[in-house]
Amino acid sequence: xxxxAISAVLIALGLLFFIGGxxxxxxxxxxxxxxxxxxxxxxxxxxxxxxxxxxxQLQDPTPAHILVAMKIxxxxxxxxxxxxxxxxxxxxxxxxxxxxxxxxKDRKEKS
Amino acid sequence: xxxxxxxxxxxxxxxxxAASRDFPNWGDPSSPASxxxxxxxxxxxxxxxxxxxxxxxxxxxDYRGYDTLFEAVVIFTAGIxxxxxxxxxxxxxxxxxxxxxxxxxxxxxxxxxxTVRLLIPVIQIFAxxxxxxxxxxxxxxxxGGVIFGASFILLALARDLRTAQNWVAEKRMxxxxxxxxxxxAGIGVLCQLLGENFLDxxxxxxxxxxxxxxxxxxxxxxxxxxxxxTVTAIMFSIYSNLSSNGQMKExx
Numbered sequence: 126x127x128x129x130a131i132s133a134v135l136i137a138l139g140l141l142f143f144i145g146g147x148x149x150x151x152x153x154x155x156x157x158x159x160x161x162x163x164x165x166x167x168x169x170x171x172x173x174x175x176x177x178x179x180x181x182q183l184q185d186p187t188p189a190h191i192l193v194a195m196k197i198x199x200x201x202x203x204x205x206x207x208x209x210x211x212x213x214x215x216x217x218x219x220x221x222x223x224x225x226x227x228x229x230k231d232r233k234e235k236s
Numbered sequence: 237x238x239x240x241x242x243x244x245x246x247x248x249x250x251x252x253x254a255a256s257r258d259f260p261n262w263g264d265p266s267s268p269a270s271x272x273x274x275x276x277x278x279x280x281x282x283x284x285x286x287x288x289x290x291x292x293x294x295x296x297x298d299y300r301g302y303d304t305l306f307e308a309v310v311i312f313t314a315g316i317x318x319x320x321x322x323x324x325x326x327x328x329x330x331x332x333x334x335x336x337x338x339x340x341x342x343x344x345x346x347x348x349x350x351t352v353r354l355l356i357p358v359i360q361i362f363a364x365x366x367x368x369x370x371x372x373x374x375x376x377x378x379x380g381g382v383i384f385g386a387s388f389i390l391l392a393l394a395r396d397l398r399t400a401q402n403w404v405a406e407k408r409m410x411x412x413x414x415x416x417x418x419x420x421a422g423i424g425v426l427c428q429l430l431g432e433n434f435l436d437x438x439x440x441x442x443x444x445x446x447x448x449x450x451x452x453x454x455x456x457x458x459x460x461x462x463x464x465x466t467v468t469a470i471m472f473s474i475y476s477n478l479s480s481n482g483q484m485k486e487x488x
Contacts, residue, residue, distance in 0.1 A: 203355070210351040217345060 128184040135177030142170035155227035156219050164212030168205060175201035286452040293370045297377075297456040301435040305420050307378075308463045312417055315470035319410075322482030344395075352394040359387040367464045371453070377460035381467025388472040397480055406476065409469040416465030423458055 149162020260267030
């Protein structure tokens with residue numbers, strides 16, 4: 126009973142971070158801040174959701190279920206490695222190409 | 237005009253929804269697809285005839301081996317066509333509609349390179365696992381080949397095309413692609429030489445130290461390896477040709 130509750134809380138936390146990332150992509154003013162929201166939100170939420178699914182597998186700890194949980198944790202590990210790297214590569218590419226950063230004064234020009 | 241389009245879309249959608257009610261339910265044992273005797277044969281006899289637990293792999297590589305052979309040939313032909321077109325016409329100066337695009341030359345990046353260095357061996361081992369484990373779980377030559385090709389594409393994206401070309405030269409990749417098709421068709425011809433139909437693997441027990449059932453099992457693995465060779469090589473050569481306009485020099 127307690128294990129499904131833990132996994133539900135973890136998955137709900139992950140979905141919350143996903144919503145944060147999606148709102149950030151839509152609402153933030155420029156490329157850098159949007160990538161910031163997408164990179165951080167997606168990494169954290171994928172990690173939390175994978176952890177929740179792995180915990181759910183462990184409520185019946187037979188070797189087969191433990192193997193599935195290990196595979197899910199491996200996926201989480203690789204997402205933790207690749208997602209920040211791709212965010213870094215995209216932002217660096219934008220920076221090298223001379224994309225302008227958003228300043229507070231831009232807000233007046235827009236509106 | 238817009239209203240007319242909306243009415244047409246809504247009408248088609250409603251018709252499709254109405255028609256979807258006539259579909260059999262998921263996994264319905266009395267639906268035509270499940271009750272036809274061919275399906276019953278595959279479901280009950282696959283494990284006895286080929287010793288492969290994954291029915292999809294057995295059907296793909298054994299029962300309809302012809303189809304899969306020419307699927308691999310289609311991929312091969314696509315790769316050859318891309319190379320043929322881009323080598324002939326790709327070296328003309330290509331100027332996009334909005335004027336010429338100047339890309340800043342690529343700079344080495346420590347973070348990206350370290351991550352890629354960590355990831356590529358894992359990706360390649362996983363690709364081999366997918367190829368070899370196709371008998372027991374979803375996977376096989378096409379999927380594993382795509383994963384293996386993606387590892388080379390990742391290298392070309394993270395460093396540059398020249399580095400990837402130093403690892404696996406274009407010429408060697410194309411030889412690998414031809415080898416894949418030759419392995420697949422060669423297994424088929426071998427069956428013919430031993431006096432059976434093309435791609436009828438069970439006769440191979442005369443040269444393999446196994447019984448006819450296990451001969452089919454092992455031949456499926458051989459065929460998957462051939463498919464994986466072709467898909468890996470063609471994936472990478474399509475990427476490297478498209479990204480460098482057939483020049484194999486700069487690229488993205």
